[in-house]
Amino acid sequence: MAERTEGAADEPREEEILTDAGAAGGRESAVAGVDQRDGTVVVSLTGELDLYNAEEVRGALLDACATEPQALVVDLEEVRFIDSTALGVLIEARSRLADRSGFRLAAPGLETRRALEVSGLDRHFLVHDTVAEALAAAR
Numbered sequence: 388m389a390e391r392t393e394g395a396a397d398e399p400r401e402e403e404i405l406t407d408a409g410a411a412g413g414r415e416s417a418v419a420g421v422d423q424r425d426g427t428v429v430v431s432l433t434g435e436l437d438l439y440n441a442e443e444v445r446g447a448l449l450d451a452c453a454t455e456p457q458a459l460v461v462d463l464e465e466v467r468f469i470d471s472t473a474l475g476v477l478i479e480a481r482s483r484l485a486d487r488s489g490f491r492l493a494a495p496g497l498e499t500r501r502a503l504e505v506s507g508l509d510r511h512f513l514v515h516d517t518v519a520e521a522l523a524a525a526r
Contacts, residue, residue: 428456445476
């Protein structure tokens with residue numbers, strides 16, 4: 388057994404550091420918040436939306452759909468990247484709303500907007516420049 392130097396008991400071992408980082412994937416939650424505003428649910432997403440957190444995003448969006456909101460606004464302002472898996476989750480969530488016109492995307496950044504355009508989804512989703520715009524249009 389290797390000897391520990393003074394103060395080493397307080398420092399995590401290398402395998403503990405790797406295990407801790409691997410357990411959460413070293414990533415923050417993709418769902419920054421869920422708010423209700425006058426019959427509309429706003430789901431705020433953040434970071435990189437991809438295969439690794441698609442289930443988390445799916446869960447938040449489907450839970451929001453289950454409340455049968457007048458409209459569902461997906462705030463994409465803090466999203467830095469979105470892959471095809473996450474785009475599929477958006478499609479699935481929209482299909483769960485009784486009134487699909489109530490599903491709105493808000494504030495996509497350059498990369499997210501590009502992904503929507505390349506996939507052709509910008510022609511199928513209602514996309515607004517800001518959350519406030521999406522909320523006003525949902526009334």
